[in-house]
Amino acid sequence: MILDNKRRHFLFVLVIVSGLAACAQSNESRHSVGTSRPPTTRGATSSKDVIATTTILAALVQTVAQGKFRVHALVPAGVSPETYEPKPRDLVSLEHAALLVENGAGLEAWLHKILSSAGSPNLQVLVLSDGLPQGIRSTNNLYANPHYWLDPIYAQTYVEEISAALGRLDAPNASEYRSNAGKEISRLQALDAWIRRQVATIPPQNQAMITYHDAWYYFDRRYGIRDLGSIVSSPGKDPSAAEFAALIAKARAKHVRALFAEPEFSLKLINQLANSAHIRTVTDLYDDSLGQTAQLSTYEGVMRYDVKAIVDALKNG
Numbered sequence: 001m002i003l004d005n006k007r008r009h010f011l012f013v014l015v016i017v018s019g020l021a022a023c024a025q026s027n028e029s030r031h032s033v034g035t036s037r038p039p040t041t042r043g044a045t046s047s048k049d050v051i052a053t054t055t056i057l058a059a060l061v062q063t064v065a066q067g068k069f070r071v072h073a074l075v076p077a078g079v080s081p082e083t084y085e086p087k088p089r090d091l092v093s094l095e096h097a098a099l100l101v102e103n104g105a106g107l108e109a110w111l112h113k114i115l116s117s118a119g120s121p122n123l124q125v126l127v128l129s130d131g132l133p134q135g136i137r138s139t140n141n142l143y144a145n146p147h148y149w150l151d152p153i154y155a156q157t158y159v160e161e162i163s164a165a166l167g168r169l170d171a172p173n174a175s176e177y178r179s180n181a182g183k184e185i186s187r188l189q190a191l192d193a194w195i196r197r198q199v200a201t202i203p204p205q206n207q208a209m210i211t212y213h214d215a216w217y218y219f220d221r222r223y224g225i226r227d228l229g230s231i232v233s234s235p236g237k238d239p240s241a242a243e244f245a246a247l248i249a250k251a252r253a254k255h256v257r258a259l260f261a262e263p264e265f266s267l268k269l270i271n272q273l274a275n276s277a278h279i280r281t282v283t284d285l286y287d288d289s290l291g292q293t294a295q296l297s298t299y300e301g302v303m304r305y306d307v308k309a310i311v312d313a314l315k316n317g
C-alpha cells in the first residue's frame, strides 16, 4: 500500500526531526494559530518556511511575507486542490514548516489524512475560512462551498488573518506584516471597484454563469451575477445523465451566453454541454490555481485576467 509506505517514510522522518526539535526547542510548546494559547517565542532555530495548500493562497501569503518567509504550495499550479493526492515530499515539507495555511471548508479533504500523521511539534495551522463570519460560511444550502477567495472582499479577510499569523510567528516584524497587508488590502479594494465597473458593462440579461465546477459562487453573489449551476458538484464527481440534461435545458431556457471552465479539467462534458446548448466556452479561467505567466503569478493578476475573460464572453457571447 502506498499509504503505508508514506506513513512508514513519514514516521522515520518524524522520529529524526522530533528528536532534533526536542533538543533545540525544548522550551517551546506546541500550539495552533487561532487558539487561545499564548503566542510562542521562537528561537534562532525557528523555521522560516510557510506552506500553503494552494498556489493562490501561497500568493496571498507572499504579499504579506514579502520575502521574510519562504512560501511554498503543496498543490502544484494547474492541479485541482479538491482531488489532489498528497505526496511523501509533502509530509517532509510540513515537518520543516513553521506554519501551514489552508483554506478549509472542505477544499483540502486530503490534508487531514496527512496531518493526522504529520504532527510536527511546532507546526502551526491557520484555517483561513474559519476567520470569516459564521453566516458566510454556511450560505450554500446544498453543501459547503470552499471558494471564498474568489470574492476579493473575503480575500481581504484572508490577508488580515495571514498578517496576524505571521506577526505571531515573527513578532519583531509584525508591524511590517501589517503594513504589507494594508497595501494588499488597498489593492484588493481597488480590484473590487474595478470588477464592479467591469460587470456593469455586461447587459443585465447576460449576467449569468454556468461553470464546470462551483468555484464562482461567492464571486457571482458579490457582483450580482446569476449563478445557474455547475456541471460537476465537485471535481471528480460527474453528473448523472438526468442532472446533465437538466443543466442543458436550463442553459437553453435562460439563454446563457457562455460556459466557464479551468484548464485542468477534461473538455468532454464542457464541449458536450456547450454544443447541446449552443453557447460558447471559456476554458482558461484560473480560480483554484495560479497560471504559468507573469500576470497569472499573483492573486490580483489572476482576478483581473479572469474578470476580463468573463466580461468579454458575457458581453459578446
Ligand SMILES: [Zn+2]
Residues within 6 Å of the ligand: 082, 147, 213, 215, 288
Ligand atoms: Zn475548486
